[in-house]
Amino acid sequence: MAALRGLRGGLPPFDGEREAEHWVRLREVVRSLCEQAKVGRADQAVDYAEQVVDVLCSAAQQVTGNAGELPELMQRALAGHALACRRSRPDPHRLAGWLVRLQLNYPDGPEVVLSEYAEALGPEGIAAYRRTARRACRELPTVPFGRTPRYDRRRWAVIRLMEELARFTGDVDVEVQWLATDLSTPWQYLRIATVLEDAGRTAEALAWVERGLVATQGSRAEVRLVDMAVDACLRLGKTTRALQLARNAFRDWPGLDTYLKLRTVADRADRWPAQREWARRWLRAQGEDPGGSSVLVQILLWDSEIDAAWAVAAERGCSDRVWASLAAERVMQHPEQVLPVYRRLVRRRIAVGGPDHPTEVAELLESLGVAWEKAADDGRAKFHRYLEELKRECSGNRALLAELARRGM
Template identity: 90%
Template sequence: MAALRGLRGGLPPFDGEREADHWVRLREVVRSLREQAGVGRADHAVDFAEQVVEVLCSAAQQVTGNAGELPELMQQALSAHALACRRSRPDPHRLASWLVRLQLNYPDGPEVALSEYAEALGPEGIAAYRRTARRACRELPTVPFGRTPRYDRRRWAVVRLMEELALYTGDVDVEVQWLATDLSTPWQYLRIATVLEDAGRTAEALAWVERGLVATQGSRAEVRLVDVAVDACLRLGKTTRALQLARNAFRDWPGLDTYLRLRTVADRADRWPAQREWARRWLRAQAEDTTRNSVLVQILMWDGEIDAAWRAATEHGCADHVWAALAEERVMRHPEQVLPVYRRLVRRRVAVGGAEHAAEVADLLDGLGLAWEKTADDGRAKFHRYLEELKRECAGDRALLTELARRGL
């Protein structure tokens, strides 16, 4: 006990010899505790162990330099406490309260594993532990969407406590509660919804996703939330709501992915033709926006309407990668149309430069060569003259020349 009394005021700056003697005494205390827990009076060992653990934890909080063996000694003392509890079966309510208090008061203390205490706590003690932990969690302020969470010692301790409890008990409500203390990102809403969905609680999962949709409006992560919400609605038979969500997602984030998602939902509701026409009309009404028109072109290509896609691209323009895909679709039937497209795209990619664009230029040149060959009898010769001129202009672009040589161009 002398070693413990010496610790109550913190670890003094001993010289080498006295410090070594200090650690010897501490090891002796912990060894004595372990022996008492194993073969002595377990009820006395419980009280003694709690004193040892708390004093060691308190000393560790005050150490500013090297803590030496304190973490290991703390863990050994707690293990002895768990053993003594299993042998003596102390009051489960008192034990639960002490374990929670230990973790909250000493976040850097030993790690409490509920599996080590389950036998001593029993169902009654586990329930008391759960109530106390959840009460501490309710006191934490929720981090709202868009804010940066700040994990002070208290928050970190409570979250760790709840996480361990959820892991041991498999209690979904406990897991949802600690996850819900941090709603700073869209992914937290997804995590909560996934936990609930995995537990078969689809309606609750949908409610959390709906909350996430309200909080994250304008965020790209909203699309993923919509996906989860749509799946939940379909499982619950809420087809109309699922279709509304899919339409909103397409309108907010027009793209081939959201279009296909809309189709999946509309097919389930047997309403796809009407929804397809709505989506196309909506895009055509905003065709002056090149980005939106690019989506329209991609959709028409996906639906196999290549001529309509070409008209839409020609009238209002589209992104280069969409032009390239469209040219590839038409090169065999209309090489004379795609020839100027390929030449324009090659020039743009060459102007950008950089090793990452060399492969793109080479791909475009493959298409250009095919278009030229299909357009005229001497098309291959014209392409080779064009290619040689391009190489001279790009003599300083080693990445491009290397790629062209690798492709045999």
């Protein structure tokens, strides 16, 4: 107690000459605390421990020199306090209040682990701790979508407090509450919905996803929210709503992935043929947009409608990547048709360049060679003449020539 009395009035500023003396006094205080918590009167040890922790936390705000030992001292002091509490069983409401105030007043202080206080707090103390923590969390302003969250000391302290409470109690409402203080990104809505879904609270998860869809309109991450919303709707038997969401997703982000998601939902509702025709009509209505054409070609390829896919690509165009896929599907039946496609793709890929272009060009040339052999009796000879001419034109492209040589071309 004598060591503590010398520190109760606060520590003088740490300076070079007196710093060693301060550390000696702090170590003595912590040593005496741990000893009293083990063998002294438990009720007195609790009061003593709380004073020691307060002194150390105050000291942490004053130290400017080597403070590396201070966090360890604070944690040892708090461990002594937890031991004294287990021995004395103090008033659970008072203990809960002290633990919350410690964390809010000293965000850089020792880490409170609730499992070490569970016995002393009991159900009544845990409930009081939960009420106080949730009240502090309600006071935090919510970071809206699109804003950059700023974690000041108070916000950081409250979030850490709530995280530990949720971890210890497994309370889903506590976890959702602290997660909901930051709605700045689509992923926060997903995190909240996932927590609720994992707890079997599908309806609430869907409500959060719906909120996220409203907040994040226009964001690519909305696709993930739609996926979760569709799955939740199907589990809840809301097939019509699931189908509406899947259609919206396909319209907003047309692609093979959203098309297949639409098919999955429509199959569940026995409405796939109508939805398939709707999706194709919608894509055709996009005019000469290359992106829409590429998606339509991909879809027709997926549905094994090769001739229809070729007709769309020939009429409206599509991306080089999709042309390559289409040519690979058509080369066996109509090799003469894919020859100009592969030659065009080779030229474009060489012009684009890039670190991967030697490999990609070589692969296209291999496919071109197969097509030429199947298209004409002298196809191999024609391909080799074409290849030699191309190599002369690309004589300065050492990476490409090396890749061709490696493949025996």
